[in-house]
Amino acid sequence: MSALTQKFLRNPSLLWSGVILLAYAYFCYLMLDISLQYIPFDTDVAFLRIKQDYIGLEHYKLAFFTHVYTSFFCLLAGFTQFSPFVRKKLPSLHRSGGWLYAVSILFLAAPSGFIIGIYANGGLPSQIAFCLLALLWIWTTGKAIWEIKQKNFQAHRFWMIRSFALTMSAITLRAWKYIIVALFHPRPMDAYMIVAWLGWVLNLLIAEYIIYRLKK
Amino acid sequence: MKRFIFPILLLFLFSCGGEQQNTQTTETKEQAPKEEIAAPTPPSPETPPTMDHNPLGMYVGAFEASKYGAGNAPSYSNLINISINRIEDEIVYGHSVVAGNIRPFEGSVKKVGDTNYMVEAKEPGDDRYDGSFKFSIILGTEASINGTWTANDTKLAVSERKYNLKKRQYDYDPELNLPVSVTYDGLYDTWSGDEAETLTSSVTEINASKAVLKKEDVENLYKADLEFIRNTVYARHGYSFKNRRVRYVFDNHVEWYIPVSTDIRDLLTDVEKENIELIKRYEEHAEEYYDSFGR
Numbered sequence: 001m002s003a004l005t006q007k008f009l010r011n012p013s014l015l016w017s018g019v020i021l022l023a024y025a026y027f028c029y030l031m032l033d034i035s036l037q038y039i040p041f042d043t044d045v046a047f048l049r050i051k052q053d054y055i056g057l058e059h060y061k062l063a064f065f066t067h068v069y070t071s072f073f074c075l076l077a078g079f080t081q082f083s084p085f086v087r088k089k090l091p092s093l094h095r096s097g098g099w100l101y102a103v104s105i106l107f108l109a110a111p112s113g114f115i116i117g118i119y120a121n122g123g124l125p126s127q128i129a130f131c132l133l134a135l136l137w138i139w140t141t142g143k144a145i146w147e148i149k150q151k152n153f154q155a156h157r158f159w160m161i162r163s164f165a166l167t168m169s170a171i172t173l174r175a176w177k178y179i180i181v182a183l184f185h186p187r188p189m190d191a192y193m194i195v196a197w198l199g200w201v202l203n204l205l206i207a208e209y210i211i212y213r214l215k216k
Numbered sequence: 217m218k219r220f221i222f223p224i225l226l227l228f229l230f231s232c233g234g235e236q237q238n239t240q241t242t243e244t245k246e247q248a249p250k251e252e253i254a255a256p257t258p259p260s261p262e263t264p265p266t267m268d269h270n271p272l273g274m275y276v277g278a279f280e281a282s283k284y285g286a287g288n289a290p291s292y293s294n295l296i297n298i299s300i301n302r303i304e305d306e307i308v309y310g311h312s313v314v315a316g317n318i319r320p321f322e323g324s325v326k327k328v329g330d331t332n333y334m335v336e337a338k339e340p341g342d343d344r345y346d347g348s349f350k351f352s353i354i355l356g357t358e359a360s361i362n363g364t365w366t367a368n369d370t371k372l373a374v375s376e377r378k379y380n381l382k383k384r385q386y387d388y389d390p391e392l393n394l395p396v397s398v399t400y401d402g403l404y405d406t407w408s409g410d411e412a413e414t415l416t417s418s419v420t421e422i423n424a425s426k427a428v429l430k431k432e433d434v435e436n437l438y439k440a441d442l443e444f445i446r447n448t449v450y451a452r453h454g455y456s457f458k459n460r461r462v463r464y465v466f467d468n469h470v471e472w473y474i475p476v477s478t479d480i481r482d483l484l485t486d487v488e489k490e491n492i493e494l495i496k497r498y499e500e501h502a503e504e505y506y507d508s509f510g511r
Contacts, residue, residue, distance in 0.1 A: 046505075049500065181507045
């Protein structure tokens with residue numbers, strides 16, 4: 001048995017980290033796969049096949065492709081930020097990763113998310129859900145950056161947990177959709193509306209619980 | 217920070233492969249089918265039944281298997297349209313339309329009495345599903361055809377069929393739509409438990425031949441409903457379906473349906489073309505993404 005395997009088996013928390021890393025990598029791969037459907041640039045593929053009413057709008061087109069092409073970077077950059085190892089041993093990676101994370105959200109993924117949210121499938125409830133998500137994403141990410149500029153490490157950490165919980169909604173809402181469809185076979189737009197809320201509200205509640213436990 | 221594990225793990229448990237077979241089921245049947253089927257309308261008293269003296273025309277009804285060969289997966293019953301096109305010097309010319317197949321036939325016809333004709337006719341024989349017809353045309357207030365068909369190739373899944381057809385007239389009518397009874401039966405090949413797939417009442421409410429549909433009309437529909445709303449357009453034009461899943465519904469549940477042709481592309485109206493385009497988009501989207509990880 002290699003030294004690395006032994007190290008893993010003796011240390012359950014390390015094992016967990018490995019499992020999480022693999023799961024996260026798998027979902028990031030699925031997300032990347034979704035984004036890659038739009039390369040080369042095409043306005044009549046995949047999800048856009050049912051968005052033909054809006055794709056003609058220049059601001060929608062710009063927002064959609066910005067969102068699709070940048071969201072993967074938020075997921076990738078965000079994940080490195082919670083590793084104690086990176087934080088302590090590679091602070092410069094933590095800072096540059098954090099910079100990529102914050103910039104891609106604040107200036108690209110979240111504002112574009114807000115714009116496409118206005119045209120979301122599933123009617124007003126979905127539209128409110130996605131627009132609110134975009135605003136909260138900007139708020140929590142911006143707040144976390146502001147706190148670290150003030151050297152409030154604890155507050156920075158908590159706001160980043162909230163921010164990343166919202167970032168994770170890219171994965172969770174798609175996973176919920178898969179689960180709900182498999183279990184209940186709802187009509188497509190009904191499913192859409194349900195996961196538009198379920199996808200991030202639950203994440204935020206879990207984030208609050210994590211913060212509550214960390215505070216104790 | 218280790219507690220953050222939890223949501224991610226939860227996700228991991230529900231691994232999202234995307235390729236599993238999840239046939240959509242719809243609401244369970246709520247009413248007993250028989251009560252809903254409209255009673256046949258009694259003939260109105262103003263128009264007394266008239267005698268039909270013309271043997272020419274379309275005769276429509278079930279084409280039922282009566283003898284089986286060795287082949288697999290027979291179609292027990294299809295809706296057939298036998299058209300008598302011309303009778304000349306005791307020779308009959310006609311064609312049949314069934315299950316997406318149009319075949320001409322030609323043969324002898326003998327008049328028996330005032331109202332009956334005996335016909336013995338053959339299909340050309342260059343198609344492996346060709347055979348010969350033997351039937352009588354019975355004229356009267358309700359003209360009909362009654363007889364058998366025998367396959368040239370006795371090894372076919374069905375080597376002999378019988379039929380009792382009523383004379384009907386085909387007219388394109390954009391108002392016609394699916395009856396509610398189509399929602400009571402499972403779709404072809406989806407009768408067993410997990411696979412169960414039925415249509416919903418949406419198929420009786422949405423008509424893609426009448427007005428241009430908007431995305432709001434179709435975006436929340438199940439894939440099967442979309443599929444049948446689209447195929448009903450073809451059915452109104454008398455399209456004869458090869459596809460068993462579609463054929464099963466129209467042949468067995470739709471009284472107004474008559475298979476007339478195997479190519480109706482030139483007959484589609486602009487409204488229909490536009491609607492078909494729209495519906496196909498949503499059908500393809502549902503097929504590819506409805507039950508997968510994604511939006």
